[in-house]
Amino acid sequence: MIQKLPVRFVEKVWGVERLPSPFPHPSEQSIGEVWFEPPPELDQLLVKYIFASERLSVQAHPDDHQARAMELGDSGKSECWVILDAEPGATIAVGFREETSAEELRASAIDGTIVDKLVWHEVFSGDAFYIPAGTVHAIGGGVSLIEVQQNSDITFRLFDYGRPRELHLDRGIEVSSGSPYPAEHRGKMDGDSGLLVDGPHFRLAYWRCGSEAPLPSFDRGPLLLIPFSGELFAEGVALGEGECAYASSLDMKALSGDCLLLLAQHSSSS
Numbered sequence: 001m002i003q004k005l006p007v008r009f010v011e012k013v014w015g016v017e018r019l020p021s022p023f024p025h026p027s028e029q030s031i032g033e034v035w036f037e038p039p040p041e042l043d044q045l046l047v048k049y050i051f052a053s054e055r056l057s058v059q060a061h062p063d064d065h066q067a068r069a070m071e072l073g074d075s076g077k078s079e080c081w082v083i084l085d086a087e088p089g090a091t092i093a094v095g096f097r098e099e100t101s102a103e104e105l106r107a108s109a110i111d112g113t114i115v116d117k118l119v120w121h122e123v124f125s126g127d128a129f130y131i132p133a134g135t136v137h138a139i140g141g142g143v144s145l146i147e148v149q150q151n152s153d154i155t156f157r158l159f160d161y162g163r164p165r166e167l168h169l170d171r172g173i174e175v176s177s178g179s180p181y182p183a184e185h186r187g188k189m190d191g192d193s194g195l196l197v198d199g200p201h202f203r204l205a206y207w208r209c210g211s212e213a214p215l216p217s218f219d220r221g222p223l224l225l226i227p228f229s230g231e232l233f234a235e236g237v238a239l240g241e242g243e244c245a246y247a248s249s250l251d252m253k254a255l256s257g258d259c260l261l262l263l264a265q266h267s268s269s270s
Helices: 064-069 102-111 169-175
Strands: 002-004 007-016 031-036 045-052 058-060 079-086 091-096 118-122 127-131 137-139 143-150 156-159 186-188 193-198 202-208 223-229 231-234 237-240 245-247 255-257 260-266
Touching: 002 237, 007 045, 045 223, 045 260, 058 169, 079 193, 079 202, 091 127, 102 156, 102 169, 127 193, 143 202, 143 223, 143 260, 156 169, 223 231, 223 237
Parallel strands: none
Antiparallel strands: 002 245, 007 031, 031 045, 045 143, 058 137, 058 156, 079 127, 079 143, 091 118, 091 137, 127 186, 193 202, 202 260, 223 245, 223 260, 231 237, 231 255
8 A cells, every 4th residue: 555645834944935846835934844744554754855045953862762761752863864955065064073072062052163063064966864863963054855754853952043942952962972973874875776774763765766776675564655856656656756655565566657766664673
């Protein structure tokens, strides 16, 4: 069974005045995120599109243990960003230039120099960044991306460029890693098939429909199908850019089209 997921549009101060095609723009406000409502069978994962016209806050998320200890739920938030589009020179920040202590992190978050301590990576379409819980990060302006994440919205803002929004300095520092970003967490869709994330909470792979490339191993069970580009046909359902679908199982022989497809699955080890 393949079922398209309903969408939810989320207003953000850093969002865009007009969503790109194929999305409608449902209000007069800036839209920053488009969420796909998770199905009950796979409610551990959430897929979003993010559209940033300016820099997002510098932030971090707790892991599962920290979220439970803080009585904020059973799930922390690890995520992966796959870059859809980026203006020339657009960047995202992930991790620090050098090891940073909690005391240094606090001082730099207060005076704003945390922005300079982070590593800002220039990004291009097809780049992928796995961001485990605790990684300090920020999305720069002029970036559009697909985010696959644990289904949690616990965010601790460390710095927000003077916007009149709440910061969460104590908890943010408690959950933050002050380390540089591991190179092995960065990937790229540069072929017909590949595994972008094989983490404790989810796996994320890409595969070009119609190619002879093998799909990285997935368990028999439910998946989320996210067209990165092109169109996919499966079990009488047409799925295109800007959509996400739940599949109770996957028969690769039943897929057709010209789609570069992202596939996400909850990890059985989590």
